[in-house]
Amino acid sequence: MAERISDAEHAVMEVLWDHAPLDAQSIYDRLADSQSWTLATVKTLLSRLVAKDALATEAQGRKFFYRPVIERTAYVAGESRRLVDRLFGGRLSPLVAQFADAETLSPEDIAEIEALLQELKK
Amino acid sequence: MAERISDAEHAVMEVLWDHAPLDAQSIYDRLADSQSWTLATVKTLLSRLVAKDALATEAQGRKFFYRPVIERTAYVAGESRRLVDRLFGGRLSPLVAQFADAETLSPEDIAEIEALLQELKK
DNA sequence: TTCGTATGACTACAAATGTAATCGAAAGCC
DNA sequence: GGCTTTCGATTACATTTGTAGTCATACGAA
Structure with a gap:
C-alpha cells in the first residue's frame, strides 16, 4: 500500500x-x-x-x-515532506526563505506564520 | 521549454x-x-x-x-509553488501549520523562520 | 597501421500515467 | 418480456519514466 x-x-x-x-x-x-x-x-x-x-x-x-481511505492530512503531510526532503534537505526554513525571496508573502501570511510559531513555542 | x-x-x-x-x-x-x-x-x-x-x-x-541551463533556484521555486498551489491553495502558512502539527520543527527551525520573517517586515 | 576502448547516440522494454472506447450485466421502462 | 440505459470492468493506446543494452566512431596505445 x-x-x-x-x-x-x-x-x-x-x-x-x-x-x-x-x-x-x-x-x-x-x-x-x-x-x-x-x-x-x-x-x-x-x-x-x-x-x-x-x-x-x-x-x-x-x-x-x-x-x-487515505486521509487528506496524511497525504498532504507525505507530499510536503517529500518535497522538503528532496529540495531543502529536510528543513522547512529554507523553503520559507525561498518564498520570502520570491516576495510572495503578504503581511497577513507573515503574521499568520508568526502566530503559528508563537503557539509552538509554548 | x-x-x-x-x-x-x-x-x-x-x-x-x-x-x-x-x-x-x-x-x-x-x-x-x-x-x-x-x-x-x-x-x-x-x-x-x-x-x-x-x-x-x-x-x-x-x-x-x-x-x-536551469538555475536550481528557479527549479526549486517552481516545484515549491506547484506544491503549495496544489495542496495549500497557494498559501504558505498552511504548509507551515502542517509541519507544526507534525511536530517536525526544532526550536532552531522556529528561530530561523522567525528571523526570516523579521527581515521581511523591514 | 591496427586494435582495443571509451563515448555519445540509438534502441529496447516494462511500468506508470493520461485519456478514452467498448463490453457484459443489471435495472427500469412500456 | 424485450429494449434501452447505466454501471463497473475490461481493453486500448500513446507518452513518460526507469533502467539498461548495443552500435558506430573517434582516440590512443602498441
Missing part, C-alpha cells in the same frame, strides 16, 4: 475529500469545471485509486459510492 | 548544480553512493535532460561536459 497517487488521481481525491461518499457520476460532475475529462476517464482514475487502496467502495444498489 | 524534470533526472541535476561542468563519467561517479545506476542509465538521463533544455553540453575533445 501507500502507492503513489498521480496528479490526475489527486484531482479526484480532492473531490472526495471535500464531499464524503459520492458515486462516479457525481464525481464527474464536480470535476467538470476544473477538468475536461470524459466520464470514462474519471472511472478509470477511480478504479486505479481503488486498486491502490486510496479509495474504498460501498455498493449502494447497483452503483458504487467511493470514499477516501 | 520548461519541460517537467522527473525524479531520476532531478538527482542528476543536483549533482550538476553542485559541481559545475562535469562529464558523464564523473557524474556517474558522484551518483554512485546515492543511486545504483549503470553508466548507461546516467547517460540516458543526461540525454533526456539535454533534450528538455535543462542541460547544455560543451564538447571538450571527444567527451561532453554538461552544465545546467
Whole structure:
C-alpha cells in the first residue's frame, strides 16, 4: 500500500475529500469545471485509486459510492515532506526563505506564520 | 521549454548544480553512493535532460561536459509553488501549520523562520 | 597501421500515467 | 418480456519514466 497517487488521481481525491461518499457520476460532475475529462476517464482514475487502496467502495444498489481511505492530512503531510526532503534537505526554513525571496508573502501570511510559531513555542 | 524534470533526472541535476561542468563519467561517479545506476542509465538521463533544455553540453575533445541551463533556484521555486498551489491553495502558512502539527520543527527551525520573517517586515 | 576502448547516440522494454472506447450485466421502462 | 440505459470492468493506446543494452566512431596505445 501507500502507492503513489498521480496528479490526475489527486484531482479526484480532492473531490472526495471535500464531499464524503459520492458515486462516479457525481464525481464527474464536480470535476467538470476544473477538468475536461470524459466520464470514462474519471472511472478509470477511480478504479486505479481503488486498486491502490486510496479509495474504498460501498455498493449502494447497483452503483458504487467511493470514499477516501487515505486521509487528506496524511497525504498532504507525505507530499510536503517529500518535497522538503528532496529540495531543502529536510528543513522547512529554507523553503520559507525561498518564498520570502520570491516576495510572495503578504503581511497577513507573515503574521499568520508568526502566530503559528508563537503557539509552538509554548 | 520548461519541460517537467522527473525524479531520476532531478538527482542528476543536483549533482550538476553542485559541481559545475562535469562529464558523464564523473557524474556517474558522484551518483554512485546515492543511486545504483549503470553508466548507461546516467547517460540516458543526461540525454533526456539535454533534450528538455535543462542541460547544455560543451564538447571538450571527444567527451561532453554538461552544465545546467536551469538555475536550481528557479527549479526549486517552481516545484515549491506547484506544491503549495496544489495542496495549500497557494498559501504558505498552511504548509507551515502542517509541519507544526507534525511536530517536525526544532526550536532552531522556529528561530530561523522567525528571523526570516523579521527581515521581511523591514 | 591496427586494435582495443571509451563515448555519445540509438534502441529496447516494462511500468506508470493520461485519456478514452467498448463490453457484459443489471435495472427500469412500456 | 424485450429494449434501452447505466454501471463497473475490461481493453486500448500513446507518452513518460526507469533502467539498461548495443552500435558506430573517434582516440590512443602498441
